[in-house]
Amino acid sequence: MRVGVVVVRGRSMEPTYVDGDRLLVLYGVHPRVGRAHVIRLPDGPDGPRPVAIKRITRAEGDGWWAERDNPAEGVDSWLVGAIPTADVLGVVLTRLRRARRRTR
Numbered sequence: 001m002r003v004g005v006v007v008v009r010g011r012s013m014e015p016t017y018v019d020g021d022r023l024l025v026l027y028g029v030h031p032r033v034g035r036a037h038v039i040r041l042p043d044g045p046d047g048p049r050p051v052a053i054k055r056i057t058r059a060e061g062d063g064w065w066a067e068r069d070n071p072a073e074g075v076d077s078w079l080v081g082a083i084p085t086a087d088v089l090g091v092v093l094t095r096l097r098r099a100r101r102r103t104r
Contacts, residue, residue: 001028005096006038006053012074013053017095023053027090031056031064039066040087042080049075053092054083064088 008021013036017023025038037056041049054066054076063082068074077083 001026003027003093004090006051008053009050010052010074012068012070012076013055014070014073016069017053020098022096022098024093024096025090026093029091031085031088032091033058036092037066038089038092039083040089041075041083042087044075051089056088 004025004027006023006025008017008019008023010019016036023036027038031037033056035056036053038051039054041052043049052075054068056064057067058065060077060082063084065077066083066088067078068076
């Protein structure tokens with residue numbers, strides 16, 4: 001297991017996470033239903049998609065059903081089907097506080 005930081009891009013997980021949020025992620029763990037995870041989405045018609053933050057909502061066959069919090073934005077299992085376990089990369093532990101700029 002290892003820990004890393006990811007930066008949210010896009011609006012698919014609003015209002016939980018917004019564009020620019022930094023998240024602490026634990027990689028190499030078993031998916032946890034109800035928690036947000038870093039996942040690899042299958043390639044789209046225009047080629048590879050970037051890794052994404054989605055909420056694991058249930059086990060589905062040999063994989064996991066991953067949903068966005070904002071139904072009006074993004075791609076999730078409703079569009080691409082279940083995500084294979086190997087493509088669920090890590091679980092989000094927490095959002096990191098944004099650094100405040102020092103003013104003089």
